[in-house]
Amino acid sequence: MLFLTLLSPTVLSWKNELFRKSHWLRRLFLLALAAGFWLGAYWTVRRVLVYFQSVHGLGPALAFQLLLIILLTFLSMLLFSNLITALSAFFLAQDLALLRSAPTASGDFFAARLTATTINSSWMVLFFTLPILAAYQSVFRGGAFFYLWVALVLPLFLVIPAAAGVLVTHLLVYLLPARRIRDVLFFIGLIAFVILYVLFRVSRPEQLMNPESFGFFLQYLSAMDTPSAPYLPSSWAAEIFGAALFQRPADVWFFFPLLASYALFLVWVGGSVSALVHLAAWSKAQESRQGRRKDRLLDAVLGAALSPFPPAARAVAVKDVKSFLRDTTQWSQLFLLAALIVVYIYNFKVLPLDRSPIPAATLRAMAVYTTTIPTQAYRSSGRPEAGFVLSAVAVRFAFPAVSLEGKAFWILRSAPVALRSIVLGKFWLNLVPLLFLGCLLVFFSNKLLRVPDWMMLLSLATVILMTFGITAIGVGLGAMYPKFDYDHAAQIPTSFGGITAMIVSVAFVALSVMIEAWPVYLLASRSLRPDGAEPSLWVLAPSLALVAALTAAAVVIFVRLGLKSLESMRD
């Protein structure tokens, strides 16, 4: 069967990757990480569902609403990821010339690519859906029928966004050149994601956990026993699962055929459209993009800002900044960052500190130093959280710094520039914006919390130190695990090295926070003491010195490790 033949290179590549390469330790680590995430997702959802169930009479309704939200979120993620994957699979893949110049029928080609697209873009969503559904099953006991429905519904639920993505991609590429479309898709997708993310935070879902708001929530639920978007496949899937789990009076024999026929219809339409337009669209997709560039203002700004650096380091920095600003897949990530900052600062705005029985100033100071407690999602943290935000941002931007040289890395390797100055140049280039961001986050969150002056100073000093360490971890591990062969820049942080960088970075932040926790506790709790004795601010000095030493060690170790690893690439 030609369809299977067309899929065989992908399957064989996976098989060879799995059995021939012997990165067993790395695999074990990833497997443990995956198991951790899986169990974490199961445990979290199960806890929430058990809590819902304890609310008399409302449990199933709340759990159903949550299921609707989860499936809707997954559907939107799938739609976006399918658009990008379909674009690569149908129009940009390197094997297209080989396949389309062979006597392959359009139907077989479409079926093989649709299958590959569905698997590539959906496996991660599937990975997270299964523990969630298992948690539902363990709390609400849907029985064997529930598993049967899961097996029947999930493939259809995954095929629908894949077929829709493939269909939309074909139409878009038919009208515009593909490379431009990928940029546009990233841009639109990210903005959509940012809007959704901000809306989600501003809607304050944590209030669902707040018993005070149940008064109006009850009215809300009684008015809304049906899904808010009944025309979406996520709602149909939720209705089917809901019927099995909560014995809701839903007609599964209406919703399942609806889901199945919709999936088949989309596949059929996608196949027909592909047969009609694929060759013409692919032909267009191969046309290169052109555009004159002359950025005098940017040149002047960069020239002034980078004047203290030696010429080679300046040249690398100018190249990096220009490449970043001209690559939509890179700079559009700034939107994500903006959303992160808005949500972060908003978290502090909604902290209900004034309702606390503990003196507000004490609580504010303590809040800066407490980590988030899962059951009280609204009690957020200050500086540690800023550290975690910085870690996430460093993995997004500092970790890919070396990888972004890509296949053009030979230029730097064959130039009369020491590797050390290249890596250090990337360190400084990433450090400056991260320092700015870190100070900004800490300053505004502390202002919103109205913390004492000593806390503001300590937070700023610590975040400045931490940023050095976080940047070194990002750049150093990025040099240790470079990914020079990438489809788009956003893929780099999701590699093994990126995940490792995130874990190491978070551990570094956690360690720094732990070092300072005790003296901060002493100072913050002074107003609670009956004798009013105030410890001196000098109690902070040893721990601050220890954090400085830890940072220096992190910078030296990770920059050296990165350099050593890049050097050893020559072997």
Next chain:
Amino acid sequence: MIRIENLSKHYGRLAAVDALDVEIPAGEIFGFLGPNGAGKTTTIKVMMGILRATAGRVLLGGFDVEREPEKAKAITGYVPDRPFIYEKLTGAEFLQFVGALHRVERPALARRIDEMLETFELSGWRDELVESYSHGMKQRLVLSAALLHEPGILVVDEPMVGIDPRGARKLKDLFLALAKNGVAVFLSTHSVGVAEEVCDRVGIIHKGKLIACGTMAELRSLAKIEEGNLESAFLELTSE
């Protein structure tokens, strides 16, 4: 100008380059000829410090590539077989970048960029992003970059791939002109015709070993053929 002494590069048990010895004086075009997978690109990558040698050493202009890499690279221009370059820079920006890496002073750099773009017929494309260039244009841009700092040594890996006949002719003329001005040109190719046309001496590498080295007449004599061109000698010498 170029000295390769007892150079070996092993990948595990495979000897990609095995005890290679070559010396190329200033002003000579040396053709490095060999079938696919013979070890040509590996040799060049070791010469440029991109790969580390398992044994032996490479001296460029008297500087050891391992011990004084920056000095060795500063006097060398390198053109790889596949011209991957920064897609999001314009041609002129790419040349500015490479010029800065080689520490070419600003006024001289601007002049050299204009000259190079003119020589390689890229002036009309100077402000276009590299991603819109054709393969041949990228090849020409990389050549411009390699010659920007007026190197004493030029190392070129498979220069004729993807170049049209007119471009190939210009390239050959360029190599001849550079050699005339005292530049040592190390030219790796699997095209016998190119080697025969421009090279003063040719080294034939096969399975990592330099099996023959010399002028055309010397190679013919080594291959024990009275008449015929370099192709006959090459086929004879590399036959199993």
